[in-house]
Amino acid sequence: MPLLKTWTGTLILSVMLSAGAHAEVTISQSNDPTDALDASMTALLGQEHSALGRVSGARLEAIVSPPARKTAKRGKQPVSDATFDEAWIAAQPKATGDDEFQCLAKALYFEARGESIKGQAAVAEVILNRVESSSYPGSICGVVNQSGGGSCQFSFMCDGLAEKVSESGAWDRAAKIARAMLDGAPRELTDGATHFHTNAVRPGWSQRFTQTTRIGAHIFYRQPIVTASN
Structure with missing residues (x-):
């Protein structure tokens, strides 16, 4: 899960930087500066969808699943309900x-x-x-x-x-x-x-x-x- 969050954060940052650079060129051609961001986001999401399509289901599940909690090895467990009544x-x-x-x-x-x-x-x-x-x-x-x-x-x-x-x-x-x-x-x-x-x-x-x-x-x-x- 931490890997997925890092990957997603990097993707958003890249989109923002790319969108910012593209906006400097196109802002004079449109009254809505978000048009460039929408176009960049659509393109990047398309690339993401294509990349995820090449990842096996098992690998994708391993990426998005939280790590298994490790438990300490112990000896024979005691009878915890021994109230002796x-x-x-x-x-x-x-x-x-x-x-x-x-x-x-x-x-x-x-x-x-x-x-x-x-x-x-x-x-x-x-x-x-x-x-x-x-x-x-x-x-x-x-x-x-x-x-x-x-x-x-x-x-x-x-x-x-x-x-x-x-x-x-x-x-x-x-x-x-x-x-x-x-x-x-x-x-x-x-x-x-x-x-x-x-x-x-x-x-x-x-x-x-x-x-x-x-x-x-x-x-x-x-x-x-x-x-x-x-």
Whole structure:
């Protein structure tokens, strides 16, 4: 489009200059000085029509069409409508998935099914944040099943109870949240938290970590960054 505007402007300027020069010669022969301009314009438009007739349709369309807007390349798009409320959860399809999905859904169900939708999504954030940290296993199942020092990272793994799903509604909800988080729902609830505990306890590590938020019965923390100077 800018090329067409430039071309048109040049054409009009050329017509005006040509008309001006021609008017100096013919003005004494006519009472209407625009006669010369009309004649010059007609001649130039005829030339333009002839020239355009030799341009292919595809080329002409490319000339007059505005340039296509470039869009930045991005990775997987997040689930932008993840409001984590009852209407949102009701709109989600029945969730299924692989072993990683099963491990995440299981953790949400056994560790946080009594929490709100946001509370469960926050626990999912912690697990996924750990997966991305070099301090923890690089898979969801690895994070959920991790143990050490005589204890488990997630209490349901060490409570001695059979991991049997007895509440189908709670499982469906946990599964939908797990699926949404794996599909790219934004992790904006816990500000990068890698730890959490209930209000009923006060573990020693909580004194050293940065508290990021409270959601329901859980308090969330971000692990301090360890540098060489530490």
